[in-house]
Structure formats: structure tokens, C-alpha cells
Amino acid sequence: MMLVYTPSSPRALRLLLLLLLAAWKAGSGQVHYSVPEEAKHGTFVGRIAQDLGLELAELVPRLFRVASKGHGDLLEVNLQNGILFVNSRIDREELCGRSAECSIHLEVIVDRPLQVFHVEVEVKDINDNPPVFSVSEQKLSIPESRLLDSRFPLEGASDADVGENAVLTYRLSPNEFFILDIINRKDKAKTPVLVLGKMLDREENPQLQLLLTATDGGKPEYTGSVTLLILVLDANDNAPIFDRSVYEVKMYENSANQTLVIWLNASDADEGVNKEMIYSFSSLVPSSIRRKFLMNEKTGEIRVNDAIDFEDSNTYEIHVDVTDKGNPPMVGHCTVLVEVLDENDNSPEVVITSLALPVREDAQVGSVIALISVSDRDSGANGQ
Ligand SMILES: [Ca+2]
Ligand SMILES: [Ca+2]
Ligand SMILES: [Ca+2]
Ligand SMILES: [Ca+2]
Structure with a gap:
């Protein structure tokens, strides 16, 4: 049947449609x-x-x-x-x-x-394809300073089946820090999102390993998984600290320049520049002390820089700061108490305060001829 027909009325058109x-x-x-x-x-x-x-x-x-x-x-x-x-x-x-x-x-x-x-x-369709992640390991770098409820979207899995056989649900291996949230996208796919539920601490856990598993809706179901390797990045959240808050040292007066007074050592639990330290005298240290002692800002060594004289001062109290190179920097403090020990560096001095000369030949035994006083600036046995 061949129809070459140009419908001219609604009735004819209806007839044509019925025929077709x-x-x-x-x-x-x-x-x-x-x-x-x-x-x-x-x-x-x-x-x-x-x-x-x-x-x-x-x-x-x-x-x-x-x-x-x-x-x-x-x-x-x-x-x-x-x-x-x-x-x-x-x-x-x-x-x-x-x-x-x-x-x-x-x-x-x-x-x-x-x-x-x-x-x-x-x-x-039958359920003959498991959910598949594009990689076997997904790496995330997260600063330890990230706030609670921070979100980190992950790449989801795909499933070559259709319908229920491709509907995926996700679960995260049990852990302290993250919970899983799911975003339902317009294209019916889902994006798994890590949500920070507990603050990270690089000093405690520099690295976390989690497992994200996708399960399809087939019967029987199939699963696929990806390892989440989370590298926790450092934040400067630790101040450098000295082993002790007060150090007591003893040194002899007249010690040569460059003589080591004390070698301070601080530590910082952070890493990288956040644990690099600079030692310095505190701003409270007077210039009189700064003249006598020298601080090596890299090593923490305090050395003699000028004459130390017991008779001048026999103790020094030096306040020391240690500052890391983090941003912002953090500061630790200690006090060094230097006790100067006396050396026998002073000869006794003889002072004749009165003299009755010449002495008469008939002077009686016991007459005072001269009054001599002896003093010594040293202390203890050095001054006796
Ligand atoms: Ca499937
Ligand atoms: Ca299939
Ligand atoms: Ca840190
Ligand atoms: Ca630090």
C-alpha cells in the first residue's frame, strides 16, 4: 500500500492517522x-x-x-x-x-x-559488577589546625550496572576523627564527604589510614573499597621548652673569654620551621650582663665575654628566651643563675697608720713603734 495523500480536512487527517x-x-x-x-x-x-x-x-x-x-x-x-x-x-x-x-x-x-x-x-540487568574506585589509595593532606566540622569531599565509586544494582551506599572504617556524610547529586550519584569530628593532632597522629567501602544494592551485593591515607600537616601549636625552668651554674672569676658558662637545650614538638629555634637574652636582661656574657643564638651556648670579677658581683641572674620560627612564633623561657667563685687574686695590703721613729734607745719593751693593718679583698681562706 502506497499512500500519497495530502490531507485537506481534519476528518481526512484523522483517517490518515488511523491508517498509520x-x-x-x-x-x-x-x-x-x-x-x-x-x-x-x-x-x-x-x-x-x-x-x-x-x-x-x-x-x-x-x-x-x-x-x-x-x-x-x-x-x-x-x-x-x-x-x-x-x-x-x-x-x-x-x-x-x-x-x-x-x-x-x-x-x-x-x-x-x-x-x-x-x-x-x-x-x-543482573548485578555482575562491583562498585569500583578509580584508585586503590586516595591521599589527603589536612593541617592539624583545621576546625571541627571541616569537610573534605572524596571521589566516589562507580558501578557499571543499572538501577538498584548500581545504587551505592558508603561506610567508613571506625575511627576517632572523621565521620562520613553523603551528598546526593542531581545525577543520582553520591559524593562521600569526610567531616572532621575531633581535632587532629600531628604530634599524636601524624598519619591516619581509613577504609572507605561502597556497597551496591544488588542481591547478592558487591562491595569495593579505597584506602584513605591522611597526612596530618603541622601547625605551630607547641612552644619550645627548656629541660628546666631554672639552671644554676658555678664558675670561677677571671675565667678567660669564650669560657663556656652553660649549654642550654630546648626542644619543640612541632616539625620543620615550627621547631627551628633561636636563643636570646630576654629583653629584661640589663646591658651590664649583656656585656659580660655572649649567647650563641643557634646553639644555646652562653660564654664569657668580659672580665668576671667576684669582687665586682658574685651572682648573675640571666633570663633567656627561646623562640621558634613558626608563624606566629611561640616563645619559651628559663633563668640561668650564675654563681661566681672567688679566686686568690688579691695580695694582702699592708697599711702603716702611724709610725714613731726614730726609736729611743731607752724605749721600754712593749712601746708602740708603728700601727700596721693588713687587709685582703679575697674572701674565705683567700682573705685570712
Ligand atoms: Ca553492581
Ligand atoms: Ca549487569
Ligand atoms: Ca604541631
Ligand atoms: Ca613550635
Whole structure:
């Protein structure tokens, strides 16, 4: 039937549409089957001859044949019993990818008279793909200073199946610091997000290892997982500290310049520049002390820089700061008490305060001739 027709009235148009609808009904898939993907060779799909109203005996004489564009040998008909069966492996993912609907369109043809039938075979998804992460290990660097409730989106998994078989749920291995939140995206995929539930501390835990697992909604379900390696970055949250808050040292007066008075040692629990330190006299240290002692700002050594004289001062109280190079820097303090020990560096002095000279020859025994006083600036035995 060939229609070359230009409809001129609504009634004629309606007639044309009815004719077209009838032609489509006769020629398209009145017969519909479904088969799961990956079904074994020989799996029954449908009694195709019977369902198309054909007698088994006429299949061969009328040259019954099935054609299918692109996937010719997936399904086959047994001409003896008129049954459509699975002939070779049907992989839904290969056939239809991510599309929810998947079917194979068959054209069944018989001659004498020529008839063409259309048959749809729906390929049903089975859960034959696990959720897959693109990498086996995902690295995150997180500063220890990040605040609670900070969020860190992760790359989710993908699942080649469709429907429930590809609906993923996520879970995180039990841990102290992070909980898992899920963002539902418009494309129905989900983004897993790490949420900080407890403050990190690099000094306690410089590195954390978690496992993120995705499970699909299939029966039976499949899972896939990724290792989350979290490197905790340092923040300057520790001040340098000295081993002691007060150090007492004793030294002899007159010690040569560069003589070591004390070697201070501070430590800082941070890392990198946050633990690099500079030693210095505190701003409280008077210039008189700064003249006598020298601080090596890198090593923490205090050395003699000028004459130390017991008779001048026998103790020194030196306040010392140690400052790290963090931003902002943190400062630690200590006090060095220097006790100067006396040396016998002063000769006794003889002072004659009165003298009665010359002495008369008849002077009586016991007469005072001269008054001599002796003093010594040293102390203790050095001054006796
Ligand atoms: Ca799956
Ligand atoms: Ca599948
Ligand atoms: Ca730190
Ligand atoms: Ca520090």
C-alpha cells in the first residue's frame, strides 16, 4: 500500500492517522520477551513461532529467519520447536552501557507470502559488577589546625550496572576523627564527604589510614573499597621548652673569654620551621650582663665575654628566651643563675697608720713603734 495523500480536512487527517497507527501495530513488536544478561547458552526466551501465529510445520518451507542489526548471533530460533533461545553471551553493560532500558530488536521474516514481524527482547540487568574506585589509595593532606566540622569531599565509586544494582551506599572504617556524610547529586550519584569530628593532632597522629567501602544494592551485593591515607600537616601549636625552668651554674672569676658558662637545650614538638629555634637574652636582661656574657643564638651556648670579677658581683641572674620560627612564633623561657667563685687574686695590703721613729734607745719593751693593718679583698681562706 502506497499512500500519497495530502490531507485537506481534519476528518481526512484523522483517517490518515488511523491508517498509520494500524500499519505500525501490524509491523512492530507485539511480541515482547525478556531475558537476563549473562544467561547460559540455550536459555529459553520465548515460543516465538507460536506467539507470532505461525505453524511449526511451515517454518522451514516459508524460510523462517530472524535478523537483528548488529547483534546477529545473540539469540537463535530452533526451527524444530519454534523456541527462541540464548545463543551466545549477552552482556548488558557492553550492549547498552549506562542506559536504563536495554533491548534487542529482532526482525522475523517468512516468505510465501512475505511477512515481517518485529520482536523486542528486553535484556535485564543482573548485578555482575562491583562498585569500583578509580584508585586503590586516595591521599589527603589536612593541617592539624583545621576546625571541627571541616569537610573534605572524596571521589566516589562507580558501578557499571543499572538501577538498584548500581545504587551505592558508603561506610567508613571506625575511627576517632572523621565521620562520613553523603551528598546526593542531581545525577543520582553520591559524593562521600569526610567531616572532621575531633581535632587532629600531628604530634599524636601524624598519619591516619581509613577504609572507605561502597556497597551496591544488588542481591547478592558487591562491595569495593579505597584506602584513605591522611597526612596530618603541622601547625605551630607547641612552644619550645627548656629541660628546666631554672639552671644554676658555678664558675670561677677571671675565667678567660669564650669560657663556656652553660649549654642550654630546648626542644619543640612541632616539625620543620615550627621547631627551628633561636636563643636570646630576654629583653629584661640589663646591658651590664649583656656585656659580660655572649649567647650563641643557634646553639644555646652562653660564654664569657668580659672580665668576671667576684669582687665586682658574685651572682648573675640571666633570663633567656627561646623562640621558634613558626608563624606566629611561640616563645619559651628559663633563668640561668650564675654563681661566681672567688679566686686568690688579691695580695694582702699592708697599711702603716702611724709610725714613731726614730726609736729611743731607752724605749721600754712593749712601746708602740708603728700601727700596721693588713687587709685582703679575697674572701674565705683567700682573705685570712
Ligand atoms: Ca553492581
Ligand atoms: Ca549487569
Ligand atoms: Ca604541631
Ligand atoms: Ca613550635
